[in-house]
Amino acid sequence: DVKVTQSSRYLVKRTGEKVFLECVQDMDHENMFWYRQDPGLGLRLIYFSYDVKMKEKGDIPEGYSVSREKKERFSLILESASTNQTSMYLCASSFLGGGTEAFFGQGTRLTVV
Amino acid sequence: AQSVAQPEDQVNVAEGNPLTVKCTYSVSGNPYLFWYVQYPNRGLQFLLKYITGDNLVKGSYGFEAEFNKSQTSFHLKKPSALVSDSALYFCAVRSLYSGGYQKVTFGTGTKLQVIP
Numbered sequence: 241d242v243k244v245t246q247s248s249r250y251l252v253k254r255t256g257e258k259v260f261l262e263c264v265q266d267m268d269h270e271n272m273f274w275y276r277q278d279p280g281l282g283l284r285l286i287y288f289s290y291d292v293k294m295k296e297k298g299d300i301p302e303g304y305s306v307s308r309e310k311k312e313r314f315s316l317i318l319e320s321a322s323t324n325q326t327s328m329y330l331c332a333s334s335f336l337g338g339g340t341e342a343f344f345g346q347g348t349r350l351t352v353v
Numbered sequence: 354a355q356s357v358a359q360p361e362d363q364v365n366v367a368e369g370n371p372l373t374v375k376c377t378y379s380v381s382g383n384p385y386l387f388w389y390v391q392y393p394n395r396g397l398q399f400l401l402k403y404i405t406g407d408n409l410v411k412g413s414y415g416f417e418a419e420f421n422k423s424q425t426s427f428h429l430k431k432p433s434a435l436v437s438d439s440a441l442y443f444c445a446v447r448s449l450y451s452g453g454y455q456k457v458t459f460g461t462g463t464k465l466q467v468i469p
Contacts, residue, residue, distance in 0.1 A: 298456070
């Protein structure tokens with residue numbers, strides 16, 4: 241069974257902390273994505289990566305960075321957490337082909353206090 | 354720029370009745386269209402997709418969707434709703450960036466409530 245695993249289901253962090261969200265996939269997918277999900281706004285793309293060490297900004301990259309040192313792992317970094325980054329974060333992966341569907345992790349609900 | 358619109362925040366339907374969740378899109382070139390479902394406190398699960406060919410696409414759990422190029426729509430349908438279908442549904446469109454990289458744009462989601 242295919243799997244995308246996010247390291248935490250729930251996180252509570254303080255304002256100003258550096259936060260790491262980890263995602264691992266076991267499907268040998270080239271593409272990996274980080275989204276945030278907020279009520280009424282749907283899913284918004286933060287960053288994506290199509291290969292090791294490669295990254296592209298999505299729609300809302302400000303305040304975030306990413307790292308992809310290995311094909312199966314994609315990390316999202318909040319350099320200095322703020323309360324407006326309280327959200328549900330979803331990791332996803334897919335093959336490179338245009339018509340391939342994405343597989344999602346279970347999500348990390350991050351609360352910044 | 355590509356975009357997806359789901360005009361209804363919530364759809365209510367009685368159990369056993371047919372359901373439709375609407376989606377329209379805007380994209381340059383040929384679209385790849387997807388539907389995903391999200392149950393509470395879970396990630397998204399793939400339901401079905403349109404790539405090319407037959408305009409009526411069948412997917413998981415008895416769902417289907419109809420691609421209409423002239424109306425730029427990809428509505429999700431099911432002939433007979435179940436209470437267990439109650440969830441959040443997302444439509445998505447995918448295209449190629451210039452340079453060959455791929456981006457998926459999601460709609461804002463439609464909450465489906467099936468009433469017993």
